[in-house]
Amino acid sequence: MPAVATIAQEILELKKQRNATLLAHHYQEPEIQDLADVIGDSLELARKAREFSGNVIAFCGVWFMAETAKALNPSKIVVVPDREAGCSLVDACTVEQVREFRRTHPDHAIVSYINTSIEVKAESDILCTSRNAVKVVNSIPPERPILFLPDRNLGLWTQKETGRRNMEIWQGACIVHATWPARRVVEAKAEHPEAKVAAHPECPESVLALADFVGSTSAIVDWCRASKAPGFIIMTERGVSYTLEKESPGKRFWFLPNDQCNCSDCPYMKMNTLEKLRDCLLRLEPRVELSADLIEKALVPLERMLALK
Numbered sequence: 001m002p003a004v005a006t007i008a009q010e011i012l013e014l015k016k017q018r019n020a021t022l023l024a025h026h027y028q029e030p031e032i033q034d035l036a037d038v039i040g041d042s043l044e045l046a047r048k049a050r051e052f053s054g055n056v057i058a059f060c061g062v063w064f065m066a067e068t069a070k071a072l073n074p075s076k077i078v079v080v081p082d083r084e085a086g087c088s089l090v091d092a093c094t095v096e097q098v099r100e101f102r103r104t105h106p107d108h109a110i111v112s113y114i115n116t117s118i119e120v121k122a123e124s125d126i127l128c129t130s131r132n133a134v135k136v137v138n139s140i141p142p143e144r145p146i147l148f149l150p151d152r153n154l155g156l157w158t159q160k161e162t163g164r165r166n167m168e169i170w171q172g173a174c175i176v177h178a179t180w181p182a183r184r185v186v187e188a189k190a191e192h193p194e195a196k197v198a199a200h201p202e203c204p205e206s207v208l209a210l211a212d213f214v215g216s217t218s219a220i221v222d223w224c225r226a227s228k229a230p231g232f233i234i235m236t237e238r239g240v241s242y243t244l245e246k247e248s249p250g251k252r253f254w255f256l257p258n259d260q261c262n263c264s265d266c267p268y269m270k271m272n273t274l275e276k277l278r279d280c281l282l283r284l285e286p287r288v289e290l291s292a293d294l295i296e297k298a299l300v301p302l303e304r305m306l307a308l309k
């Protein structure tokens with residue numbers, strides 16, 4: 001089996017030949033992050049995809065993120081290391097369900113988390129990410145009822161932050177974040193009393209209630225960098241530890257096992273490997289292909305979100 005350094009070299013050469021940009025989410029393994037042109041949360045990666053000017057985007061994250069990049073770059077090639085890298089939130093909400101809701105609730109504004117299929121995005125009024133959900137909900141006239149989908153925990157947290165009452169919340173969940181029991185956080189706080197708790201809003205309400213900070217992956221990185229605390233209990237996927245340690249040298253970070261895998265890894269994000277990344281740049285497959293009609297519809301709510309400063 002070729003060494004990591006050899007595969008990394010092959011990837012760098014292919015990147016040059018293909019005029020490719022490598023976008024990586026914080027949850028990717030360090031060897032992938034090391035090769036990336038941009039590492040970020042889902043909002044930052046969507047913004048970067050929008051500024052893209054090369055020929056190929058190799059998206060190291062999950063499929064819905066690559067679909068978003070393709071919608072923003074219809075004439076460019078967007079490839080992913082593993083087509084099976086999905087998301088439990090995408091699976092929690094089908095386009096048929098959303099169409100049925102629209103038919104029966106024509107007055108509602110449908111706010112869709114970016115963790116949805118491109119078909120669901122195309123039926124939505126506006127998108128949001130974990131970083132801007134509060135801003136997006138506040139951008140909707142107060143008298144207009146809202147359906148927030150598909151993440152229950154992000155929806156509840158956003159409702160609490162905005163004080164919005166006329167908001168229905170879908171009951172989807174992330175298999176990683178929603179399976180952290182609050183007792184683990186209580187135990188970790190007892191073990192590390194000097195540590196602050198930073199949590200992703202996909203965590204259950206009981207976990208968020210114990211957090212000193214709630215925000216997206218990049219917001220967590222920024223908050224820990226700015227904080228004077230010596231250590232942090234981090235309630236999100238383990239991959240973010242690589243950036244946290246680079247950005248906050250000397251501080252300590254603890255990740256807790258959840259009830260799903262007794263770990264803090266997203267099984268979908270971790271399907272991507274260096275070998276698969278090299279192969280997708282070589283073969284230009286698996287590739288995201290979307291119809292022009294779908295792109296046109298999905299761009300409306302996506303651009304509405306990106307226009308919010």
Ligand code: 13P
Pocket residue numbers: 040041042043115129130131174200202215216217218
């Ligand atoms: P971010 O919006 O923080 O990138 O989170 C995306 C995600 O999938 C969290 O599980």
Ligand code: SF4
Pocket residue numbers: 062086087088089115174175176177202237266267268269
């Ligand atoms: Fe989806 Fe959860 Fe994985 Fe994020 S961590 S990609 S929400 S399954």
